[in-house]
Amino acid sequence: MPKLTRFKVTIETGDVGMDEPVHFNINSHKVPFEDVRGSAQAGQTFEGGFEINSFAHSLTLVGPETGQWNIKKLKVDLDLEGAEPYSVTFGEVALDETNEVNIWRDPPVPVFEV
């Protein structure tokens, strides 16, 4: 598994937002985002990132401790050591105190026109 240098999320909240700080989970360690902009309230866009500089075995976005958080769109920019940066965009997902959503995707495999 390649080393994750840094990553950034851009989260568009749908009709149900939340007020809590946004956390992610890396290798089962719950961490708040850095360089935060915007908010996770309904209709708003949240941006945050983190310098990981380690090997990610799991990377998830954690649901709020109370209430629900309806995410409309979630873009993750991943920067791996020795590889081209890449982005993954996820669709709608509803988070709460019982769940967290996987935001890790392996680097895309080469694609060519034939």
Place this chain on the structure above:
Amino acid sequence: MASILEKLKSMFGPGEETGSSAQIVTETPATAVSSQESAPVSEPTPTPPAPASPPPMEELAPTPMMRTVIQAPVVSDAADLPDSEEILIRAQPSPTGDQCVFRINRPLFPGHSWFFKDFESAEGSPLAEVIFTNDEVETLLVHEQSFTITRYDQNNFEWEKFAREIGAVVRETLQEGGPVLKESIVRDMPDEEKIREDIQKVIDLEVNPGVAGHGGQITLTGIQGNTINIQMGGGCQGCSSADLTLKVGIHNAFRKAVPFVGAIYDETDHAAGLNPYFS
């Protein structure tokens, strides 16, 4: 022995001569019987101290909640093709290099899929016939707007030259505008409910009894047309042999019992949970 039993009976009194008390006598260790024997018969049997009552719930530390890891749909993918009048074909070898997916901006078999296990099975399906003219092709799976090829040489990870040859013959066939698959495949396709029932029967009667020996379980999670989605649970989840079980055992069982089955996808997250088999 008879005298010991008499003494014990007298200790409990005639009213307590029940099945449960008899069970106590027979299960009492020899040393305990001996100590009871020496005790005066009139004395009541000392009762063991009552176990300490558990602390009230509010004094216990809260148990951290275990969250479920869920998957969100990916809405953008580098392999997606733009709209175009021109026939576009994009090849994407799998990360393991054992197969290559070709995506086309044209429908091949809308709502369904079809598996060609060999050259002979391609007869009458123009797209499959031209693909199987390449001697390297082992199997072909057509699914909606894509097809997937495996090759005989599983150790050859160089796909680009091969993929260009395949792309050229497929484009030529599509430009001719005729049918892609044999008419009977489309015409005789059973309805989804019939396929669901038949697959469930295979899972219940053949597949699950087979994997149960390893603590495994297969669940039919969805069916679209003749495309099957399954999940591997229990001992199968995360097992290093799950891929072999799927491709050799489950695929063969499904296709033998239900010949109209097309693609079979494993939805299992083999790394999820607290105790995937391989961890």
